[in-house]
Amino acid sequence: MEHPPEISADPHNPGDPAPVLTVIRPSRGWLAINLREIWTYRELLGFLAWRDVSVRYKQTVLGASWAVIQPFFSMLVFTLFFGRLAQIPSDGVPYPVFSYAALLPWTYFATAVTSSSNSLVGNQQLITKVYFPRLVIPLASALPALIDFAIAFIVLILMMAYYGIAPTSNILWLPAFLLLALFTALGVGLWLSALNAIYRDIRYTVGFLVQFWLFASPVTYPASMVPERWRTLYGLNPMTGVIEGFRWALLGTGDGPGPMIALSAAATLCLLLSGVFYFRRMERSFADIV
């Protein structure tokens, strides 16, 4: 078990703030998550996330419009192939809005997973030279994609206005689904970043994984296409809950929070917790192997 740093007060020196006593010992087994320590490093978390955001668009011509281009063009392609040619149903809303509303959380998820998977390897210089809770790194790299999400969201508002779709009170649930997307991305990102530090070929599998996952999630088709009796089970894919939840909150399609979304939330929680514990277990050797 972990030995958390002890705090000791210095009785001889009441005027000064007591020096913090840190005890470093070899750790064994599974480590607890030290949320308080992460909280003390929140500024570093912010700075690292901010660095990724500001570096991303430096020396790019189109700058932040890239955040829109990616989901928007995917939406055009999906509309053409799946909406027009394959005539895939879209729960009664125009296919472009239907797919774009799904592409928003999906693009966030895909970007966040990809960047946090590479985060440990990409920051090896920091890991081998400075101490801070290592969880900060994948955590910080899952955040910048939220900025892209926000920018792309403006386009959704314009599209909804164009098609005359008014949001209902369901929209109050949206933050919850966004949080679910964040946790899912983080859970996957923690697993993959730790694995990537140890087995460097994980990097090549992330692209595949994300691609397959796209078609395993109801981005281009509605969850209602899945046979009734399998639908709840379909919620085992956490992105099912996220995407269906997004559509329900924004466009009013689908069933809304129910067994399927609940199962997705549970799957997310499992993914996140197991990811954190696996990461913590591997963390002690990162500086030696990265």
Added chain:
Amino acid sequence: MTTAPTISVQGLSKRYRIGARQEQYQRFTEVLTNTLAAPLRRLARLRAAPPPEEVLWALRDVSFDIDQSNVVGIIGRNGAGKSTLLKLISRITEPSEGEIRLRGRVASLLEVGTGFHPELSGRENIFLNGAILGMRKAEILRKFDEIVAFAEVDRFIDTPVKRYSSGMHMRLAFAVAAHLEPEILLVDEVLAVGDAGFQRKCLGKMRDVSRGGRTVLFVSHNMGAIRNLCGSCLWIDGGRLNQRGPAEEIIGAYLRSLSDEDDGAVGERRFPDAPEKGFYLSRARLVDERGEPVSAFSCDEEIRLELTCRATRPIPGLYGYLSISRDDTVVLVSDSQDVSPNPLDAVEAGEHVLRLVIPRRTLGAGDYSVYVNFTSLMSEGGFQVDSPGVIGRFRLDDFGTARGNSRLGYFSLKLPWMIDG
């Protein structure tokens, strides 16, 4: 005042699996096939402690205490475990055994400019680097102007760091680090870069840091810097704590051990008495500016050669010849006849000490051998004179230039670069 030591290290060991070290990361497919082929064997190997021959102890059973406000140097050869020790204390990597107790905030400076991003401006990097080193945003804001002034980069503060010269980059990075205010500061060889002026400034700043009641652990190969800054020293050798004590004493012992080990690279060498010769060398010493026999110098130190000679009778026309070679090429020659009057000419009988000084910043970094010969212009007259040959070797390290030891050439002279207008 606390009585408990600021840093307390007990039985500290760090073990590396040699396999894991050589092949730093594994290929997943390899592991997969291994696992599929022999799952039990693989499992057993992961579970069991690695067999002793696969293990490398980077640090073994090291214990010491350091009290508050001490500046302690850590010296030792490459690979002795100095950096591992700092990494363990700064929690970058975990110990395999033992315990460290630290009282106070720790900041480690294992490298200058950790986390600097070339695309970001100087201003942005100050904040980023400060946060990485453990400063609060409010603290960075408060010290911002001071940091910029120390780094002397005010005009370029909004320029991306990738357009900085390496000197500016260095100065900015060190300026951020120098403004850290931890109770415990760990510094690894960061002063080995940068120009002499900036080095002096950094050393001054570090001295201020230690006066401020902070405890500093300082790893360096630069004995001059250690001597300047540290009151005491830890000498790590082969992963173990070899000696600990006053800096002067430990540095001396360490340098002597280097000379003893390295065959031929002796700071001091004695020669057998040869009374049948009219003039002979009895002792040759290479000493540093403090008169200590050493075999490794920095380019910023004088190299002093002391030759103790005995003359059994005055020898007319006697002169000495010295040549210094690197890679079998003579790079420097000196002849006592160049001095007038030649001090050896008919020198009276008895013991004499000849002193030669190679000024600072003359020879470049490298390994040198020293050759000495005595001859008499009138040797045909049958005067027996000693020709000792190679009397010693020494190594020179360049810590005071931008390129350091990788600087090519036989000289370490710094030429002035002048520009008009």
